[in-house]
Amino acid sequence: MNRDTVIPPLNAIFQDVFDDPSLEVSDDMTAPDVEGWDSLSHVNLIVAVEKEFKIRLTTAEVRGLSNVGDFIALISRKAT
Amino acid sequence: MDFTTINFLAFLIAVTIVCRVCPARFRAALIALASYTYYCTWSPKAALLLLAVTVAAFLAARGIDAIKRDLGRRGMALAALSGLLALLGVFKLAPFLGSLLKGPLLVPLGISYYTFKLISYVLDVYWQKVPAEKAFFPFAAYVAFFPQIVAGPIQRSDSFLPQIGKPASWGNVVWGVQRVLLGLFKKFLVADNLSILVNFVYSHVHASGTPLVLGMYAYPLQIYADFSGLTDIAIGAAWMLGIESPENFNAPFSAPNPSEFWRRWHITLTTLLTDYVFTPMRMAVRNLGNAGLVLSLFVTMVLIGLWHGFRWTYAIFGMVHAVYLAVDALTSRLRTRYYKANPTAGLLTNWLGPVITFHLVALAFVFFRGETVQDALYILRHLGMGIGTPSADFSKLKQTEGRAIMFGLGAYVVTEIADYLRRHGRQGQFVSALPPWGRWAVYYCTTVIAVVYILLMVGTPVNRITFVYAMF
Numbered sequence: 001m002n003r004d005t006v007i008p009p010l011n012a013i014f015q016d017v018f019d020d021p022s023l024e025v026s027d028d029m030t031a032p033d034v035e036g037w038d039s040l041s042h043v044n045l046i047v048a049v050e051k052e053f054k055i056r057l058t059t060a061e062v063r064g065l066s067n068v069g070d071f072i073a074l075i076s077r078k079a080t
Numbered sequence: 081m082d083f084t085t086i087n088f089l090a091f092l093i094a095v096t097i098v099c100r101v102c103p104a105r106f107r108a109a110l111i112a113l114a115s116y117t118y119y120c121t122w123s124p125k126a127a128l129l130l131l132a133v134t135v136a137a138f139l140a141a142r143g144i145d146a147i148k149r150d151l152g153r154r155g156m157a158l159a160a161l162s163g164l165l166a167l168l169g170v171f172k173l174a175p176f177l178g179s180l181l182k183g184p185l186l187v188p189l190g191i192s193y194y195t196f197k198l199i200s201y202v203l204d205v206y207w208q209k210v211p212a213e214k215a216f217f218p219f220a221a222y223v224a225f226f227p228q229i230v231a232g233p234i235q236r237s238d239s240f241l242p243q244i245g246k247p248a249s250w251g252n253v254v255w256g257v258q259r260v261l262l263g264l265f266k267k268f269l270v271a272d273n274l275s276i277l278v279n280f281v282y283s284h285v286h287a288s289g290t291p292l293v294l295g296m297y298a299y300p301l302q303i304y305a306d307f308s309g310l311t312d313i314a315i316g317a318a319w320m321l322g323i324e325s326p327e328n329f330n331a332p333f334s335a336p337n338p339s340e341f342w343r344r345w346h347i348t349l350t351t352l353l354t355d356y357v358f359t360p361m362r363m364a365v366r367n368l369g370n371a372g373l374v375l376s377l378f379v380t381m382v383l384i385g386l387w388h389g390f391r392w393t394y395a396i397f398g399m400v401h402a403v404y405l406a407v408d409a410l411t412s413r414l415r416t417r418y419y420k421a422n423p424t425a426g427l428l429t430n431w432l433g434p435v436i437t438f439h440l441v442a443l444a445f446v447f448f449r450g451e452t453v454q455d456a457l458y459i460l461r462h463l464g465m466g467i468g469t470p471s472a473d474f475s476k477l478k479q480t481e482g483r484a485i486m487f488g489l490g491a492y493v494v495t496e497i498a499d500y501l502r503r504h505g506r507q508g509q510f511v512s513a514l515p516p517w518g519r520w521a522v523y524y525c526t527t528v529i530a531v532v533y534i535l536l537m538v539g540t541p542v543n544r545i546t547f548v549y550a551m552f
Binding site: 018036038039040042043047059060062063076 | 145207209339343358359362364373412413418
């Protein structure tokens with residue numbers, strides 16, 4: 001899957017998980033940029049992504065992410 | 081050598097000067113040496129244990145880095161972690177083992193802090209977040225770093241190690257001294273004065289006429305002043321040696337909900353357990369949905385409680401907070417939506433949130449401070465006791481110590497203002513930003529306070545009140 005097809009559904013997930021319809025993901029976005037993105041909601045985000053893209057992420061993969069750009073790249077690589 | 085003794089302050093000044101004078105390349109060895117000297121004044125035997133554990137973890141991490149096969153790496157990491165956890169467990173169980181061994185087992189100073197530093201280091205190396213440290217002296221200095229050994233902050237290796245080779249500047253020393261003075265102020269003027277009231281209440285729980293509610297309200301302020309004061313001294317002392325430590329507190333009592341409270345209270349311990357327990361566990365049980373969230377919160381918070389010692393009171397303290405956090409997390413979306421739809425209620429909750437959170441925290445602290453679970457439950461059931469009909473003992477305390485207690489409360493307000501200025505000024509500029517008269521008033525008064533207290537203590541060593549968090 002390429003990043004252009006990952007971004008629209010990912011946007012919808014972010015808007016739903018963080019309950020903010022105006023949220024738009026960007027490569028350099030990190031947790032402090034998004035209200036409510038904390039250690040509690042982080043796993044909700046991962047679960048929603050796994051469900052939407054039908055992939056399974058490992059703890060090590062998730063730990064290695066430093067911003068949303070990394071996340072998009074990881075999803076693109078794993079989703080078919 | 082307690083942080084509030086003249087010996088410690090003299091030791092700190094001497095090490096600071098030597099650190100400034102020596103070339104930067106000797107600094108790691110110097111700080112390691114100073115840290116072991118400090119530790120030996122407490123117990124040379126325990127220092128040997130610290131050294132042995134440090135060497136073992138150092139070699140294990142090098143091993144994890146060198147082994148190519150995944151199975152070998154995992155085995156090595158597991159062995160190191162089990163060793164560290166077993167060590168921590170044995171000494172945390174010491175009160176029970178002591179009675180089995182028919183003799184007291186001395187708990188090594190700072191064991192909860194240095195084992196946690198090492199556990200995070202081994203995991204970081206295993207997860208390839210950091211490479212294994214190759215030089216022993218910087219590593220030994222990191223583990224035994226004397227400003228942080230007594231009660232944290234628990235600094236991560238990737239934040240500490242890159243700083244140790246850099247030369248220290250006199251600017252750091254000035255900021256460090258200011259921070260140490262703030263810590264001494266919090267300890268002497270707030271924590272020790274409020275402890276008079278708290279100790280009275282908690283040692284007269286079952287005597288009728290003891291205003292138990294005062295103990296509930298005073299203890300959060302006392303422990304905050306005590307622990308954050310100790311942390312201020314630790315951060316300041318580290319600054320004097322040119323090491324920037326992580327912050328441990330950020331106005332915890334202004335938190336509008338329990339989740340935010342834990343992002344502001346004992347930050348280095350909470351983030352450590354979030355990274356190494358909560359998140360991995362939450363990921364592992366993520367298919368369970370909300371049940372997985374609640375389970376992970378319970379395990380993490382009970383561990384935070386038990387980290388203070390294996391006692392039912394600490395475990396219940398953790399469980400109570402787990403309940404708060406679970407309710408908070410599960411209703412957060414509902415609440416946010418409700419407040420968005422009802423702006424007046426939203427405005428109200430901005431004011432009520434911190435008040436309610438403070439009360440929740442204060443109620444949980446009753447378990448933390450209570451001698452037994454029964455005592456804590458008794459206090460919570462009899463919060464109205466003694467109001468208007470104080471016992472004779474309490475009236476006597478009010479007569480002799482009333483002013484000191486009131487003074488402690490006033491001084492508490494001053495420390496909140498000082499902390500606000502510190503956080504909102506540039507690093508360390510909270511005093512430097514004042515006009516000269518204000519600056520010198522602060523320096524002069526705080527130094528006099530410190531000198532007076534220390535001199536008083538020299539004469540009466542029996543009345544020494546040690547830091548609460550130095551026993552964990």
